[in-house]
Amino acid sequence: MKSIINNRIQIVVHISIWILFYGLTFYPVLNDTRPIPSDVFPKLIVIIVLFYFNYFYLVPEYLLKKTVLFYLFLSLGLLIFSVYLLNHFFPPRIPDNFFIQQERPRGLGFMPFYRTFVNLGIPYVISAILRMYVEWKRNENLRLSVEKENIKSELQFLKAQLNPHFLFNSLNTIYALSVKKSPDTSEAIVDLxxxxxxxxxxxDKDLVPLNKELDYIKSYIQLQRLRLSDSENVSLKITGEDRGRAVPPLLFISFIENAFKYGTDYKGKTYVKISLIITDASIYLNVKNKIGIFREPTKNSGIGLENIRNQLELIYPGLHNLEVSNDGQDYEVSLTIYQKQSSL
Structure with a gap:
C-alpha cells in the first residue's frame, strides 16, 4: 500500500513539473498573443526525451554508481549534441526588420545555441536532482525498515529470554507451596x-492495553502472596486512568519480580511497595523493597533487569527515565515513561 502511495506521489510530482514548465514556456506567447515559434514543439519533445533518459538510465547507471566525472562529460556531450541538432534542423527565426533601428549585436550567432543549451540543461538538471532524491528517499525508507525489523527481532529475543526466566521463578513459587503442602497450591497453579x-x-504484540498489563501484574503479585509467610508489607497502589493507554507487554514485571526475589528475608518477611501513577503525559512506576539476606549473585540473576533496560532503550529512546538506588538497606527503582503517540 505504501509503495502505491509513493508511486502516486511521484506521478503527481512529474505532472506538476511539466505543467509548470509548459506554463512558463507558453505564458509569454499567449499573454502577448504572439505566434508560437516554430522550434518550440521540437524543443519540448527533446527536453522530455532527455529528462527521462537521464532520469531512468544515466543517473542510475552512472551518477548513483559514483562514476560522477564520466556522467558529467557524458551529460555535457549529450546536451551539446542535442543543441546542435535542434539549431541545425529547427533554427530560431528572427524577424527581418528586427534590427532596422539598431545594429546587429556581436555574437548573435552564439546566442541561439546558448539559449537552447539553457532550455535543455535546466530540466536535465532537475531530472537528476529528482531521481537522486527518489533514490535517497527509497534507501532511507529501506534503512528504517531494516532498523525496525532489527529492533523487532531483538525485542523478540529479549522476550524469549525473559519468559523462561519468569516461568522458572513462578515454578519455584509453586514448588515452595507444594513442599509446605499448602492448600493454596492449586490456586497458585490456576494463577500461573x-x-x-x-x-x-x-x-507477542508490540503494544497491549495498559489495563491488561496491570491485571497481569496483579495476578503475579497474588501468586507471590500465596508463597509468602508474611505479606503484610506487600502493597500495590495504582492511581490514574488506564483506559485508552497502551504499553509494550511485560514492561514492568522484571522490576516487580526482582523486588520479590530480593525483598524477602530468610524468615519469609517481605517488604515490597509498588506504586504506579498514570497521567496524560507519562506513566510513573516506583518499586521499593527492603534488601533481604545476602544472596550470592548467579550468572543469570540479573537477566530480567538487563533485558528490560535494553527494551527501554529500543522502544523509548529519549522518552524514558530510569533511576535505581541502593543504600544497602533499601533497593528502589523509579521509571518514568513519557507519552508516545501510539495508544489503544
Whole structure:
C-alpha cells in the first residue's frame, strides 16, 4: 500500500513539473498573443526525451554508481549534441526588420545555441536532482525498515529470554507451596496458567492495553502472596486512568519480580511497595523493597533487569527515565515513561 502511495506521489510530482514548465514556456506567447515559434514543439519533445533518459538510465547507471566525472562529460556531450541538432534542423527565426533601428549585436550567432543549451540543461538538471532524491528517499525508507525489523527481532529475543526466566521463578513459587503442602497450591497453579495465557497470547504484540498489563501484574503479585509467610508489607497502589493507554507487554514485571526475589528475608518477611501513577503525559512506576539476606549473585540473576533496560532503550529512546538506588538497606527503582503517540 505504501509503495502505491509513493508511486502516486511521484506521478503527481512529474505532472506538476511539466505543467509548470509548459506554463512558463507558453505564458509569454499567449499573454502577448504572439505566434508560437516554430522550434518550440521540437524543443519540448527533446527536453522530455532527455529528462527521462537521464532520469531512468544515466543517473542510475552512472551518477548513483559514483562514476560522477564520466556522467558529467557524458551529460555535457549529450546536451551539446542535442543543441546542435535542434539549431541545425529547427533554427530560431528572427524577424527581418528586427534590427532596422539598431545594429546587429556581436555574437548573435552564439546566442541561439546558448539559449537552447539553457532550455535543455535546466530540466536535465532537475531530472537528476529528482531521481537522486527518489533514490535517497527509497534507501532511507529501506534503512528504517531494516532498523525496525532489527529492533523487532531483538525485542523478540529479549522476550524469549525473559519468559523462561519468569516461568522458572513462578515454578519455584509453586514448588515452595507444594513442599509446605499448602492448600493454596492449586490456586497458585490456576494463577500461573492465567499468567502464561497472557504471555502466550498477548506478549507477542508490540503494544497491549495498559489495563491488561496491570491485571497481569496483579495476578503475579497474588501468586507471590500465596508463597509468602508474611505479606503484610506487600502493597500495590495504582492511581490514574488506564483506559485508552497502551504499553509494550511485560514492561514492568522484571522490576516487580526482582523486588520479590530480593525483598524477602530468610524468615519469609517481605517488604515490597509498588506504586504506579498514570497521567496524560507519562506513566510513573516506583518499586521499593527492603534488601533481604545476602544472596550470592548467579550468572543469570540479573537477566530480567538487563533485558528490560535494553527494551527501554529500543522502544523509548529519549522518552524514558530510569533511576535505581541502593543504600544497602533499601533497593528502589523509579521509571518514568513519557507519552508516545501510539495508544489503544
Amino acid at each position: 496458567s492465567e499468567l502464561m495465557r497472557y504471555m502466550i497470547y498477548e506478549a
